[in-house]
Amino acid sequence: MSQHKEIREGGPRPTRGDVGESFSSNPEELNDEDTLLRDLIPPKVVPIRRDNVEAPVEVGEGSVALKLNRLLQNVVRATIAAQSQSALQPTVQVEETPAQKRLKIVKGFSQLMPVMFEGGADPMIADDYMEQVETQLTSMDVTEDHLKIILATYKFAKDAKLWWKLVTSRYKVEEMSYDKFKELFYEKYFPLSKRWELQDQFHNLIQGSMSVVEYENKFTSLSRFAPEMVKDEANKTRKFVSGLNDRMRPLITAQFIKVVSGLNDRMRPLITAQFIKVYSEAVKRALMLEADNKEKDARREQYKQKRGAGPSSEGSSWKRNRGGPS
Template identity: 55%
Template sequence: MPMMFEGGVEPMEADDYMDQVETHLTSMDVTDDHSVTNQHKVEEMSWEMFKELFYEKYFSDTKKWELRKQFDDLIRGNMSVTEYENKFTSLSRVAPELVRNEVDKTRKFVSSLHYQIRPLITAQYFKVYAETVERALMLEAEAKDRNAGREQWKQKKNT
């Protein structure tokens, strides 16, 4: 069953769709040497040409620039570490030159963590992105536990 793309204004959905299609084609052993026929079988085109036309229509350079700016300006703020990591991973696809290796990716991730978590991660200087994310999640959970304990103590004190 071929995947359908309904269009829309969210360029990351277009990029996600293209990633899914490429994954399926790779699993079916369809390489760049094969050709992809358009839906109406009017003409055959190469996969690269299809991707170029697809991105031209659904993922303009302007949208890429806007998303790149979002990635440049990304800070955790009130997001949980999980939400931040998901957004970080999604937006990093439009700026691969900023996260070209594990160290760059880790530094960029850590630089926008919450001020209470960042020094604890920086002090240990993880070079592997997955380890850094895991440590940030653990620190966030510890901070929530501490805050919950403080709130319970305040409530007991006031009663």
């Protein structure tokens, strides 16, 4: 009677089959999801009492565990379905607006061009700045004139910034071509008269008291203002060698000739001409000769000092041997 009362009060206990209702009824038909869900609550042996006898029963047989298991099953299935659906859908890329594209280009240009241009009276600084601007515009493949002008003036500061404000008050910058901008820029910071002056400086450039390194740096800097004189390697090398000091210039050609002196008469002039056409080789030879000349001058100076001290002592000794006054 006590047993029937206990059953009426607590209700019939669910069996292992009740827990399995949330999965396939046929164990052979279990799919991967059912297997995963079935293992969400691992079996655990917990002692309970039945008919005053302690017996092991797996957790999950109660109605609460059954509901929890079914809830977890639904959540996992919904998650798997959502992930599968999102994986099948292509990624939608939001197209940038023209303003966003322009801002992106300006930021990239700002990182590539850390140097500011403040104006000033030195035309070389202005020309160097414009060369850097055009190099970066080419590397970024910027072709729109208005955007090129925006980028070229983005790094203006001080005097250059004030000048550009005056320009924008006189011209419609939105309709201005990039060539017109360059014309105005060079008219302000690199007038044609100054360019002609630098061309003359390159035409008359000689080494003088400069070292080979100093001469080569100035040669390279000024050569861009006289492109017709350095249009190819041979002309550039010839101009460089012609400006070297009289002490070094003949030796440059002589060293080239010495390299090929063992060749026959038919090949020697051709090989020598080819060597002289290489600008980098001419600079290298000039540096070697300069170092060699410095070493020779140092040795000659030491010899003079020794010789200046030597004859006086030898002369005194000779006089003493001849009986003359010491």
